[in-house]
Amino acid sequence: MTTNQSSIQHKSDIPFYRDERVLQIIAQVVSAVLIIGAVIWAIMNFLKAAEARGMTLTLGFLKEAAGFPISNPPIDYDPSMSFGRAFLVGLVNTLRVSVFGVIGATILGTLLALARLSTNWLLSRIALAYIEFHRNIPLLVLLFIWYFTVFAKLPKVQESIAWPGPVYVNLRGFYITWPRLTETSQPFVISIGIGILLAIIVYVILRRRREIAGKETHYSRISLGIVMIFPLIGWFLCTGSPLWLDVPILEGFNFRGGLRFTPEFAALFVGLTMYTAAFIAEVVRAGIQAVDRGQVEAARAVGLSTGQVLSLVVMPQALRVIIPPMISQYLNLTKNSSLALAVGFQEVFSVGKITINQAGRAVPVFALVMVTYLTMSLLTSFVLNLYNRRIQFVMR
């Protein structure tokens, strides 16, 4: 015990309203009560309203017949099938347009970024004009332009535009001559599979050999050869041709056969792809520019060729910067595909909307739609986090 004890405030002397530990607890309790209270209040209101309107909140109706058509369904569907099936068709449509869109936007966006970085002034300006145009106009306006002024203005079936292929374009869609597998095509399909697999294995092994043994192994040429030769072998192993050409034919008032894309799909796909490409172009450009100039100089100074500088030094570093925002652009594209509603393409959201109109039950249907999107988002961010963690681990 020291003499100046009286001047030191003893721990227990602090009034409770000044004790940070007590304050902390009070804050916890107050915030918990407020938030949980508000949530409970909303739920109570909801239950009351549900009871008053006799709403059912179960998903049992998904088994009932949907009764509405979906144009050009990617999987078997007709109106006598269930709401659940219709929802599945919508989901496949969402995934279909998203996958096509992601591939298209990545290719176009990368080309635009390279054009933007080109030393050719004209090319770089054209890319800039494209990017600034698309970034500053609402996607919905672009979709309307594509759909109402281009794809909804295609000629009538009788006046179809015929492109070589043959490809027929009319108001009901794009009919494309498409190779399809015959019943005796197994050897062909299997040989393609084996060819690709083998090519990858050979590529990896020979590239390793090249690295380890230091001898030129022509790994890219050899694996390319494998990919091309195996399907050929498979082709001749088949009895008869493994493929037949599904040529669209005009029958009465409609085309039959061929691969068909509806104008709605085309409008959504083109609009989404071109819009997202503008954003991806900026992502890729930023990624490439983020690689320090000194890196290129150092790589050239040790004698790497231009291609090697890009593939061994610049791209690996740029990709680390590019991939996270790129994935979030992919996610944006997927979410934006819900604007399909405006152009009449039936994907998850649009099927959900029709279901609400047909069967009521807004709440469960909405919950289903939102959970579907949330699942896609959460899966994506999970993958992204894994990637980021790996990068941080390696780079640090």
Next chain:
Amino acid sequence: MAATEVVQETKRPPQPPGLLKWIRDNLFSSWGNTLLTIVLLPITVFILFSSIRWMFVGADWRVVTQFPLLYTVGQYPRDEIWRVGIGLSLIIFMLGASWGKWGGLLRSISIAFSIVFGVFALLPVQHPELDLGMRLYLGANVLLILVGYWIGRIQYLKGGHIVIGWSITPILAILFLSGFENSSTLPAVGTTLWGGLLVTFLLAAGGIVLSFPIGIALALGRRSSLPVVSAFSTIFIEAIRGVPLITILFMFSIILALFLPSESRIDRLVRSLMAVTFFSAAYSAENVRGGLQAVPHGQIEAAKAVGMSNFQTMLFITMPQALRAVLPAIVGQFISLFKDTTLVVIVGINDFLGIGRSIINSDPEFMQLQVEVYLFIAVVYWIFCYLMSLASRRLEAAMGVSSRL
């Protein structure tokens, strides 16, 4: 050994004069470049030429020029339209006053507004909706900006007064627009009649002004040490960011009512505004959180060391630095909010895009003129978005923010 050499006065390598040199360096610097230019140049010229010719010869712009009021205010009753005018003038006046007080970017905005109003006031065309009264009103707004500027220059008018002015003006304007039940001078005008740019700007401005503080609150909430607060904020942010805006819009327009007491009624436009606001707030929150993470810990320690409370530290040290660091992202979010307001068309609100759609649908003849309508709409959105990004870049430059962030 001194190796100094007398060098002749700089002889340059042979170089063509300015323009030729520029063309050589930028269009024909190498084999590939030359080929590219030869291919691209005719295509570009052809596209530019034919679009310009279409604009002046092929296009029929009547579908745009016939309905200026429809595009700006929608179906707002024409007898009551002076109320929109008053609302706009109030804001114009505040803009002028802010220019007088602070200058900078506001100067450019004010001048741009004055020029647009002036040009329309003096437009040498006959138009039923651009009568003398309208021309006088537009001209008066130019004067109003100048009057505002002059008032803003007054010494004893403090910045605080203008902030108060800005917080009152929108409320006044909204009251003028919506009017009151049982009033003969200001009869109520339902929001179903509002439309056009008026609605687009209301949604965008309202969304920006409301979503930003909510976003800051959510960002702080997510970082809070209170588990309930941080869990709630995190779930709110991630749930909203995980779904498309259109689902939020539908939720607010269809389902929200179920979660509120049955007697409460929320206006359709307000519901849309809420949806846009919360959606944008979730994204703003993540931007702000990114900024907060970028503030070095030493800043907070320094603030605490000079005796600032937690709240003061946040208000004066952390938040300003955080917002400054992510300014480009925040403005980017405002731009996408502005573009996203078009989605209200899908829940049946006649914003600028919606009015365009209803004009097209109003007359079979106009069905053939969709290109003109949508291009006009696209150009208007483009101009505003581009101006916003331009303003953002100027703001960044003025604040010394690196645009790389």
Next chain:
Amino acid sequence: MTETTTNEVIISCKGVHKWFGDFHALRGIDMDVHKGEVIVIFGPSGSGKSTFIRTLNRLEEHQEGDIIVDGIELSHDVRNIEKIRTETGMVFQQFNLFPHLSVLKNITLAPIWVRKWPKDKAEKVAMELLERVGIPEQAQKFPGNLSGGQQQRVAIARALAMQPQIMLFDEPTSALDPEMIKEVLDVMVELAQSGMTMLVVTHEMGFARAVADRMYFFDEGLIVESGTPHDIFHNPQEDRTKLFLSQILQH
């Protein structure tokens, strides 16, 4: 000064000019470097000294004059440029190590992909070089985990791995903390004594005194004065040289 100097000319520059836009960066540089010589180039910033050694491996293109490195003339011929780059190693002020590759892979990258060595050999050589620069234990780490001095020593090892005839150093110690300068200079001194032809842009006059065969003073894109370290330090002819030396030797 070093007895390894021979009479064989390995770098020969005649009337080298270089413009950046309107700025005349090199205004006629003539220089012959003999095999095994150590050249120190110094001068105020903006004098063209870095630009000059960067023209030697074509990181900068010269617009007039001739540069012949190891019997190969620098021109627009891509093959010549690549050949010269494999014969010259370069060490940068900012190290420029590849952040996405481990220290060992930084060193073996070019030997494997350009020299087409087997991986074993490349790694063996890389480990020997890491021993030589004194940090074999860092082989598996990433550049970001190393101190500046260690990074620069890795950069020297990376350049040496191609077994170059000539080493170019562009202000190798300017970005280093004072306590790390010595570890890098020690490596460079050892390298000089082993008979490597070196061109070093630096203001480390102690280093110049110890190993340089000749020194060149650059100013405004010109060689103002050149000579042995003894001449330059004790008997500079030009006023600009005297002034500059007095400024940097003050400390």
